[in-house]
Amino acid sequence: MPQYEYNGYDKAGARVSGSITAESLSAAQQLLKKQGLLLKSVKEEQLNQQAALFSTDKxxxxxxxxxxxxxxxxxxxxxxxxxxxxxxxxxxxxxxxxxxxxxxxxxxxxxxxxxxxxxxxxxxxxxxxxxxxxxxxxxxxxxxxxxxxxxxxxxxxxxxxxxxxxxxxxxxxxxxxxxxxxxxxxxxxxxxxxxxxxQQDLPFYTTLLLSTSAWLQQYQLILLIVLVLLGVLVVQGRKRPAFQRRWQWLAIRIPVVSSAVLQVERIRFNGGLAMMLQAGVAVDQALDLANGNIKQAELRAEMQIAIGKIKRG
Known part of the structure; x- marks a missing residue:
């Protein structure tokens, strides 16, 4: 649904402005009037698609x-x-x-x-x-x-x-x-x-080096295009749950990456648990909520088993 920008005054006479999502301009006006606003202007928000594509304002x-x-x-x-x-x-x-x-x-x-x-x-x-x-x-x-x-x-x-x-x-x-x-x-x-x-009867490694060089000169442009496309697919696929699950499964099995992932997940869990306890949340509920802060699905499932054992005494 489109976004509508509005300007007006609230019940106390203070000037207010903002945006609202509605099916149409008239629907937006009705929603705002129900909130007790005296409207000065309501118009559809115009988005610059080209600017949004290259914008760094994130x-x-x-x-x-x-x-x-x-x-x-x-x-x-x-x-x-x-x-x-x-x-x-x-x-x-x-x-x-x-x-x-x-x-x-x-x-x-x-x-x-x-x-x-x-x-x-x-x-x-x-x-x-x-x-x-x-x-x-x-x-x-x-x-x-x-x-x-x-x-x-x-x-x-x-x-x-x-x-x-x-x-x-x-x-x-x-x-x-x-x-x-x-x-x-x-x-x-x-x-x-x-x-x-x-020269005849060149060593195997020399022949391999020359062949690789010739192949790269002939197909390097195609190789570059394939690598760029793979990069685009990875960036787009990161938003899909299936891709995320496969990447998470792989990340905790790569020797160097797995230790970094485990350390980050420990920080997320312990930091969340500490804040929950400081806020006065009961330990069993704090463990459940802190477990939700773990991104890795496999680690989260294993932690849930441990939390279940803790709750059973």
Missing amino acids: IGIADIEFLTAELSLLLDSGLKIDKGIELLKSANKKPSLARLLNKISTELRSGKQLSQVLAGFPDYFDALYINLVSIGEKTGQLSDVFRQLASDLAFRRDLQKKISQALTYPMVILLVCIASVVFIFNYVVPNMATMFER
Whole structure:
């Protein structure tokens, strides 16, 4: 359904703006009037598809961390959650984050709880985040929950940065190696091939080297196209559950990758469990919720068996 941008005034006379999803313009106007808004303008949101395709204005973990930390501060100062989000929306200069806040603000004004609204954006808020927000709403400690979540997001952001830095050097070395091999087979080996044109009974490895060079020169463009297509298929396939399951199964069986995956999953589980216990959640429920924070399906299933044994004593 299309998105509609609106401007108007609420019952208190304060100016409000945002976006709403509706089947038509008239349906959007009726929904907004039911919320008690005096409308100034309502128009369909125009999206630039070309700009969206190449845009780098994406919401990352740093943006969610900033949003969470700011909400904690605003709630500590006595501001209500809906007013806090309105304030952040008006002060934020990043278009993608402003649009997200717009949608959250609109859903909140329709009477939904914050945890219910955030559940509608799984790309930005995971199950642990939503569960903790729900607990904070029930216990009245939402500002404390946001503070813990902001700290956890900061830790995850630093971890991602360290992993990226650790992978940068091996990737550079790999690219240099590939470039060197391509250069050798395209320029060095062909120039040396003239030395062996009239010789018979060449060693097997020399014949293999010359044949590989000739094959690469003839088919390297096709090989490059195939590799690019495979890369595109992998990027697109990452969003499909079947591909994710196969990759997860493979990742925990590759010697070097498996240790990194296990370490990250331990951090996710232990970090989630610590925050749940700090929020006052019972141990059995905290274990279940923290287990949902594990991404690897196979590890999550094994952990569920262990949790079942713990519950049985």
